[in-house]
Amino acid sequence: MRHIITGGSGFTGKVLTRLLLKTGNTVVHFDQKPVADGIFRERIQTVTGDIRNRDDVERLNLAAGDVIYHLAARQFANDVPKRNRDEWFSEVNVNGTQIIVDAMQKAGSKKLVFFSTDMTYGNPGICPIPPDCEQKPLGPYGRSKLLAEKILMNAEGINATIFRPRLITGSGRLGILGKLFGLIYRGLPVPMIGDGSNRYQMVGVDDCARAAMLAVRKGCPPGPFNLGSKSPPTTYDLLTGIIAHAKSRSRLLPIPAPAIKAVLSAMDRIGATLLYPEQFMIADADIMLETSGTVEQLGWSPSLDDVSMMNAAYDAFITTRR
Numbered sequence: 001m002r003h004i005i006t007g008g009s010g011f012t013g014k015v016l017t018r019l020l021l022k023t024g025n026t027v028v029h030f031d032q033k034p035v036a037d038g039i040f041r042e043r044i045q046t047v048t049g050d051i052r053n054r055d056d057v058e059r060l061n062l063a064a065g066d067v068i069y070h071l072a073a074r075q076f077a078n079d080v081p082k083r084n085r086d087e088w089f090s091e092v093n094v095n096g097t098q099i100i101v102d103a104m105q106k107a108g109s110k111k112l113v114f115f116s117t118d119m120t121y122g123n124p125g126i127c128p129i130p131p132d133c134e135q136k137p138l139g140p141y142g143r144s145k146l147l148a149e150k151i152l153m154n155a156e157g158i159n160a161t162i163f164r165p166r167l168i169t170g171s172g173r174l175g176i177l178g179k180l181f182g183l184i185y186r187g188l189p190v191p192m193i194g195d196g197s198n199r200y201q202m203v204g205v206d207d208c209a210r211a212a213m214l215a216v217r218k219g220c221p222p223g224p225f226n227l228g229s230k231s232p233p234t235t236y237d238l239l240t241g242i243i244a245h246a247k248s249r250s251r252l253l254p255i256p257a258p259a260i261k262a263v264l265s266a267m268d269r270i271g272a273t274l275l276y277p278e279q280f281m282i283a284d285a286d287i288m289l290e291t292s293g294t295v296e297q298l299g300w301s302p303s304l305d306d307v308s309m310m311n312a313a314y315d316a317f318i319t320t321r322r
Contacts (some may be wrong), residue, residue: 001025001026001065001066001067002027002028002045002063002065002066002067003025003027003028003066003067003069003216004027004028004060004062004066004067004068004069004101005017005027005028005029005030005068005069005071006030006031006051006068006069006070006071006072006096007030007031007051007070007072008027008029008030008031008071008310009029009031009033009034009035009069010031010036010072010127010305011168011172011173011205012071012115012168012205012208012209013029013031013069013166013205014172015170015208015209016069016071016208016209016212016213017029017044018209019206019210019213020210021043021044023213024223026045027043027044027045028044028045028046028047028060029044029045029047029218030046030047030049030051030056030057030072031046031049031072032048032049032050034046034048043083047059047060051072051092051096051099051100051209052068052091052092052095052096052099053100054097054102055102056258057100057103057161058103058295059072060103061107061108061263062103062104062106062107062109063107064107064108064109064110064219065109065221066107066109066111067109067111067112067113067216067220067236068100068104068111068113069112069113069212070097070100070112070113070114070115071115072092072096073092073096073115073145074088074091074092074093074144075090075141075175076142076175076176076276076278076279077174077175077176080273080276082271085139085140085141085153086140086143086144086172086214088140088146088160089140089141089143089144089242090140090147090214091150093141093144093145093147094144094147094148094151097114097148097151098151100112101151101152101155104158105155105156105157106159108157108232109158110157110159111158111159111216111219111220112158112159112160112161113160113161113163113212113216114148114149114160114161114162114163114221115163115208115212116146116148116149116163116164116224117142117145117164117165118139118164118165118166118226118228118287118289119137119138119139119141119142119145119278120135120137120142120145120149120164121133121136121137121142121164122135122136122137122138122142122282123138123281123282123285123287124136127199127287127288128288128289128290128291129180129288129289129290130226130290130293131164131170131223131224131225131285131290131293136278137278138278138281138282139276139277139278139281140278141276141278142278145259149162149224151235152249153222159220159221159222160220160222161212161216161220161221161222161223161225161228162222162223162224162225163208163211163212163215163223163224163225164224164225164226164228164289165203165208165226165227166201166202166227166228166229166289167200167201167202167203168202168204168205168208168285169202169203169204169205169310169313170204170206170304170309170312170313171205171312171313171315171316172205172207172278172313173313173316174313174317174320176223176275176279176281177310177313177317178228178317179274180239180242181313181314181317182243183250184224184243184248184250184314185245185246185248185317185318185321186250187249187250188250188268189250189251189253190239190243190251190252190253191253191255191260192235192236192239192252192253192254192255193227193255193257193261193283193284194235194254194256194257194283195236195284196234196235196236196237196239196254196282196283197234197235197236197251198234198235198236198286199232199233199234199235199288199289200232200233200234200235200238200306201227201228201229201232201287201288201289201303201306202225202228202229202232202306202309202310203229203309204229204303204304204309206304207300207302208227209305210300210303211225211227211294211298211300214298214299214300215298218232218297221297221298223293223297225291225293225294225297225298225300226280226290226291226293226294227289227290227291227300227302227313228288228291228302229302229305229306229309230291230301230302230305230306231305232288232306232309233305233306233307235284236252237307238306238307238310239252240252241281241307241310241311242307242310242311242314245307245314246314248289257283257284260280261280261281262292263282264277265277265280286312
């Protein structure tokens with residue numbers, strides 16, 4: 001049995017690769033980017049290709065016993081265009097998912113693990129959010145992931161496990177966090193949307209990889225399964241913890257949410273984006289995912305708290321500055 005990872009060179013893909021190799025599995029990377037880790041290159045199979053290209057996906061030569069971990073996606077960490085964002089996200093997140101499904105059905109492959117996002121929920125106004133909550137995404141990224149979920153839920157002959165994680169973090173995670181860490185590193189004020197009394201839940205990348213492997217052992221039950229930390233702190237406590245860990249002179253600068261959201265929205269419209277609407281629209285909301293179903297059905301539990309995860313990500317950020 002081969003374990004095939006689309007988006008294998010990404011943040012979660014690299015951690016999943018490490019854990020799969022540790023347990024003696026045959027791993028195949030499918031990605032546009034080459035495998036940077038020399039040790040990985042010696043121990044895995046690689047297929048360089050674009051998830052949007054059917055011919056590239058065909059080169060995987062899928063077989064009935066293969067397991068596919070579908071991680072390839074366009075995210076906010078990429079160079080998001082100013083206009084036509086729905087089409088841009090959908091090219092990979094929706095069309096790429098359909099191409100994978102078509103290839104699996106042709107080959108008779110039955111097991112797939114898919115990482116969606118909590119952004120498919122939008123801001124439902126309930127806490128914690130159960131996995132059967134109505135999905136009302138606030139923007140193009142969440143909409144694209146919801147459409148991908150629907151493809152998988154309706155894919156005949158495929159057992160697809162759907163995960164909806166909160167922000168995945170840990171050592172090596174940058175993206176939106178790089179802006180925050182840069183302020184803390186330089187000892188500058190850290191703007192905070194609202195007063196910081198809301199909880200901001202995350203999930204560790206290693207915990208996400210373990211969840212994927214547990215799902216495969218269970219035969220890829222559909223879920224959907226939420227992934228998040230056990231007891232998330234308030235945003236104020238989370239940021240305070242990172243600043244203390246960094247021994248930084250930074251201070252938190254609470255800004256009334258309506259005012260800063262108006263500014264961020266205006267900046268996004270002119271192409272000077274600091275945060276995307278899907279990010280800042282819920283930044284002051286109390287959002288936490290209900291994970292009891294994940295614990296009960298998969299035997300999964302989060303291993304790290306949010307502050308520890310973010311501190312590990314900050315420490316990795318510092319190594320890039322040296």
